[in-house]
Amino acid sequence: MHLRLLTITSLIAGIGLAVSAIAQPAVPTKEMVVTPFEQVKFVPIDPIKPNGNQIAVAEGDPASGPSSMYLQFKKGVNPTHVHSSDYRLVVLQGTMKHWSKGQAEVTAKPLGPGGSWFQPGGKSHTASAPSVNVKSMLSLNALVSNFDTYSKYH
Helix, strand or coil: CHHHHHHHHHHHHHHHHHHHHHHCCCCCCCCCCCCCHHHCCCEECCCCCCCCCEEEEEEECCCCCCEEEEEEECCEECCCEECCCCEEEEEEECCEEEEECCCCHHHCCCECCCCEEEECCCCCEEEEECCCCEEEEEEECCCCCCCCCCCEEC
16 A cells, blocks of 8 residues: 555656646747957947947846946046946956045056956946046846946935
Protein backbone atom coordinates (compact mmCIF):
# COMPACT_ATOMS: atom_id res chain seq x y z
CA MET A 1 0.00 0.00 0.00
CA HIS A 2 2.81 2.40 0.94
CA LEU A 3 4.63 1.73 -2.37
CA ARG A 4 1.41 2.26 -4.34
CA LEU A 5 0.75 5.61 -2.58
CA LEU A 6 4.34 6.71 -3.24
CA THR A 7 4.02 5.78 -6.93
CA ILE A 8 0.71 7.66 -7.31
CA THR A 9 2.11 10.70 -5.49
CA SER A 10 5.21 10.70 -7.72
CA LEU A 11 3.05 10.37 -10.84
CA ILE A 12 0.84 13.30 -9.80
CA ALA A 13 3.88 15.44 -8.98
CA GLY A 14 5.48 14.57 -12.34
CA ILE A 15 2.31 15.48 -14.25
CA GLY A 16 2.08 18.73 -12.29
CA LEU A 17 5.66 19.66 -13.19
CA ALA A 18 5.10 18.81 -16.85
CA VAL A 19 1.90 20.88 -17.03
CA SER A 20 3.52 23.85 -15.30
CA ALA A 21 6.49 23.69 -17.67
CA ILE A 22 4.13 23.70 -20.68
CA ALA A 23 1.99 26.48 -19.19
CA GLN A 24 4.95 28.85 -18.66
CA PRO A 25 5.06 31.69 -21.18
CA ALA A 26 7.87 31.46 -23.68
CA VAL A 27 10.90 33.56 -22.84
CA PRO A 28 11.24 36.22 -25.53
CA THR A 29 14.32 35.81 -27.63
CA LYS A 30 16.78 38.66 -27.54
CA GLU A 31 18.37 39.88 -30.72
CA MET A 32 21.95 41.08 -30.99
CA VAL A 33 22.18 44.79 -31.78
CA VAL A 34 25.36 46.26 -33.25
CA THR A 35 25.58 50.05 -33.67
CA PRO A 36 28.74 51.77 -34.89
CA PHE A 37 29.37 54.86 -32.77
CA GLU A 38 29.19 57.03 -35.90
CA GLN A 39 25.54 55.97 -36.31
CA VAL A 40 24.41 56.90 -32.80
CA LYS A 41 21.60 59.47 -33.14
CA PHE A 42 21.79 62.21 -30.52
CA VAL A 43 18.78 64.38 -29.68
CA PRO A 44 18.52 67.30 -27.22
CA ILE A 45 18.04 66.26 -23.58
CA ASP A 46 15.86 69.35 -23.23
CA PRO A 47 13.87 70.09 -26.42
CA ILE A 48 13.67 73.75 -25.35
CA LYS A 49 17.48 73.87 -25.65
CA PRO A 50 18.23 72.22 -29.00
CA ASN A 51 21.86 73.34 -28.84
CA GLY A 52 22.36 72.01 -25.28
CA ASN A 53 23.49 68.62 -24.03
CA GLN A 54 22.40 65.65 -26.13
CA ILE A 55 21.24 62.08 -25.42
CA ALA A 56 20.98 58.84 -27.43
CA VAL A 57 19.32 55.81 -25.81
CA ALA A 58 21.30 52.63 -26.49
CA GLU A 59 18.94 50.19 -24.74
CA GLY A 60 16.01 50.11 -22.37
CA ASP A 61 13.79 53.03 -21.46
CA PRO A 62 15.31 55.67 -19.15
CA ALA A 63 11.80 56.78 -18.20
CA SER A 64 10.84 53.41 -16.74
CA GLY A 65 13.85 51.36 -15.67
CA PRO A 66 17.22 49.88 -16.47
CA SER A 67 18.81 51.46 -19.52
CA SER A 68 22.02 52.60 -21.12
CA MET A 69 22.47 55.83 -23.00
CA TYR A 70 25.09 57.97 -24.63
CA LEU A 71 25.41 61.57 -23.52
CA GLN A 72 27.13 64.41 -25.32
CA PHE A 73 27.97 67.39 -23.16
CA LYS A 74 28.72 70.88 -24.37
CA LYS A 75 31.66 72.71 -22.81
CA GLY A 76 30.65 74.17 -19.45
CA VAL A 77 29.32 73.39 -15.99
CA ASN A 78 25.95 71.75 -15.38
CA PRO A 79 23.89 73.06 -12.45
CA THR A 80 23.93 71.10 -9.18
CA HIS A 81 21.09 68.57 -9.34
CA VAL A 82 19.71 65.24 -8.10
CA HIS A 83 18.51 62.11 -9.89
CA SER A 84 16.21 59.58 -8.23
CA SER A 85 18.26 56.57 -9.41
CA ASP A 86 21.85 55.41 -9.08
CA TYR A 87 23.89 55.51 -12.25
CA ARG A 88 27.38 54.88 -13.59
CA LEU A 89 28.97 57.08 -16.25
CA VAL A 90 32.05 56.28 -18.36
CA VAL A 91 33.78 59.02 -20.36
CA LEU A 92 34.28 57.96 -23.99
CA GLN A 93 35.75 61.12 -25.49
CA GLY A 94 36.98 64.42 -24.05
CA THR A 95 37.37 65.33 -20.38
CA MET A 96 34.80 65.59 -17.60
CA LYS A 97 34.78 66.45 -13.90
CA HIS A 98 32.23 65.29 -11.32
CA TRP A 99 31.76 66.41 -7.71
CA SER A 100 29.28 66.38 -4.84
CA LYS A 101 27.40 69.35 -3.44
CA GLY A 102 29.69 71.20 -1.04
CA GLN A 103 32.87 70.34 -2.96
CA ALA A 104 34.62 72.75 -5.29
CA GLU A 105 35.14 72.04 -8.98
CA VAL A 106 38.85 72.77 -8.55
CA THR A 107 39.13 69.67 -6.30
CA ALA A 108 37.45 67.35 -8.84
CA LYS A 109 39.83 65.15 -10.80
CA PRO A 110 39.69 65.47 -14.60
CA LEU A 111 38.47 62.22 -16.14
CA GLY A 112 39.52 61.34 -19.68
CA PRO A 113 38.41 58.42 -21.87
CA GLY A 114 37.84 55.35 -19.72
CA GLY A 115 37.44 57.40 -16.53
CA SER A 116 34.19 56.82 -14.69
CA TRP A 117 32.07 57.64 -11.67
CA PHE A 118 29.23 56.06 -9.74
CA GLN A 119 26.51 58.44 -8.54
CA PRO A 120 24.02 57.30 -5.88
CA GLY A 121 20.45 58.42 -6.47
CA GLY A 122 19.14 61.21 -4.26
CA LYS A 123 22.56 62.85 -3.80
CA SER A 124 23.24 66.39 -5.06
CA HIS A 125 26.08 66.60 -7.56
CA THR A 126 27.31 68.42 -10.61
CA ALA A 127 29.56 67.78 -13.57
CA SER A 128 31.50 69.87 -16.00
CA ALA A 129 32.89 69.37 -19.45
CA PRO A 130 36.15 71.37 -19.61
CA SER A 131 36.64 70.19 -23.22
CA VAL A 132 34.35 70.58 -26.21
CA ASN A 133 31.71 67.95 -27.12
CA VAL A 134 32.44 65.37 -24.44
CA LYS A 135 30.85 61.98 -25.14
CA SER A 136 30.04 59.47 -22.42
CA MET A 137 28.09 56.29 -21.77
CA LEU A 138 25.67 56.21 -18.86
CA SER A 139 24.28 52.98 -17.42
CA LEU A 140 21.19 53.07 -15.22
CA ASN A 141 20.88 49.88 -13.20
CA ALA A 142 17.82 50.63 -11.09
CA LEU A 143 15.27 47.85 -11.20
CA VAL A 144 12.22 50.04 -10.64
CA SER A 145 13.02 53.66 -11.22
CA ASN A 146 13.91 56.11 -13.92
CA PHE A 147 16.65 58.46 -15.02
CA ASP A 148 15.02 61.80 -14.46
CA THR A 149 17.45 64.08 -16.23
CA TYR A 150 18.25 67.02 -13.98
CA SER A 151 15.24 66.14 -11.84
CA LYS A 152 15.84 68.69 -9.11
CA TYR A 153 18.20 71.60 -9.23
CA HIS A 154 19.85 72.66 -5.98
